[in-house]
Amino acid sequence: MSELEIIEAALFAAGRAVSLEKLAKISGKPKKTILSVLRELMEDYASRETGMEIVDLGERYVMQVKPEYSELIRMVAPKELSAPKLRTLSMIAYHQPLLQSDLIEMRGSGAYEHIRDLIERGFVDSVPCGRSRQLSTTLLFADYFGLKRNDPQAIKEKIIGLLKEDAGQSEINRWIGKKTVAVTPMYESLMGMCGIKDYLVINAYSPSKEDLSRLLEVDVLVISAGYLEEVRQHCDGEILEMHSTTFEDLIEAVSTIAEELQDEVNPETVEKTLDNLRETRGKYLSSTLLIKKKVQPATDMVSKIVNDLNLGVSADGVLIAPDYGTSKSGAKIGKGAEILLPTHRTVEGDLFRRVCLKYDAVLDGLKKIED
Known part of the structure; x- marks a missing residue:
């Protein structure tokens, strides 16, 4: 048998990625020779009209079905991981290293069986860690999903990329254990x-x-x-x-x-x-120190702002009211108010800007009245 035939048979029989070192040991030839044989074999498969290919995963080589034929042969392919087990595996891969206790909290007690099966299949490593165990993916996991290395960050990006092809953000979050x-x-x-x-x-x-x-x-x-x-x-x-x-x-x-x-x-x-919020609030409080006028809030909302600014309150003080004029019930609000505060009904923008505009309206209005 030629080295090419031996290497081809080994890759076919393995059903997963095989290292260059292992292939050299099987054939009894130096790595340099086997590397040359592998390149020849890969070129041969690439030139054929075949549904198979040989892929270099970085000194590991795998014979597999070409991606374009994956869906066509799904019905005759061996049954692989169930959807629940695949989700458990995805969560381990995404969050690794992940404590088993944390995974059970996310997935429920049924995940114990998933973990056992994933360890038996060689996809997950489990090592003691305090009162729990620490879970992480293996090199076989990387081979199975066509990754060149068992790198946590690369795996995380791969998972998100695959999910985005067929799922929305909420579905992605469910798979990787994040909240929507x-x-x-x-x-x-x-x-x-x-x-x-x-x-x-x-x-x-x-x-x-x-x-x-x-x-x-x-x-x-x-x-x-x-x-x-x-x-x-x-x-x-x-x-x-x-x-x-x-x-x-x-x-x-x-x-x-x-x-x-x-x-x-x-x-x-x-x-x-x-x-930033505390600093900005401090600046506004400093601006109120010289204000002597007392105020009369027309609503609870205005009272909250007045209290936060440490302004004095009086029944005959400067009337401050929101600018909407009429409440949801139809009642007139702040008739004759000397200062009107902008509300979400009349002002657009982020929350920070809206609060600043309210505070500015109070302070600017009081300063004008005092002047």
Whole structure:
């Protein structure tokens, strides 16, 4: 038998990638000779009208069905990993090294059987780690999925790339164990403040058919405070109610999201955002020190801003009211007000800008009156 025939037979029989060193040992020839044979064999298969190919995975070689024929032969191919086991494997690969206890928390007790099978198949390594075990992928895993190396970052990118071909972001999140986060349009800027890049924007208050369908996929939904009962009938996920009237509201909102969505936020972005909010609030408080006029808030919203600015309050003080004039119930708000505050009904922009505009309106208005 020639070296070429031996190498071809070895790759066919292996059914997975074989190292150059192993092939050299099987043939009894030097690596340099086997490398030359492999190149000849790869060129031969590339020139044939055949459904097979030989792929170089970096000093590991595999004989496999060409990608364009994969779907055609699926019905006659051996049964591989079930969808639940594949999802468990994907989560190990994406989060590796991953504690078994953390995986069970994400996937449930049924994952114990998945882990045993994946270890037996040689896709996953398991080593003791405290009271649990640490799970990671193997070289065989890389071979199976056509990766040149068993590199965690490359594997993570490969998983996301494969899922994006056939799935939306929420489906990708489910496969890799991340939460699907959604916000109402007004709170989209809050995601940027927390460094969250993957999220959905949904009108949860009066949802369209498309919005209703998307709400069923949501794990965590961020909404304005006061709408919980209205939104709960559409969403089974966790609902976070947020206030955004004052800087203290924004600080609390960012802190809450950072605590509730630890795996989704960017800690550095959260820290910078909180520092900026506290610094900006401090500057506004400094501006109020010289203001002697007392104020009369027309609504609870105005009261929150006045209190956050440490302004004096009096029944005969300067009347401050929101600029919408009429409440949802039709009541007149702040008739004769000397200062009107811009609200979300009249101002567009991110949450930070909206709060600044409210504070500016109060302080600028008081300064004009005092002058």
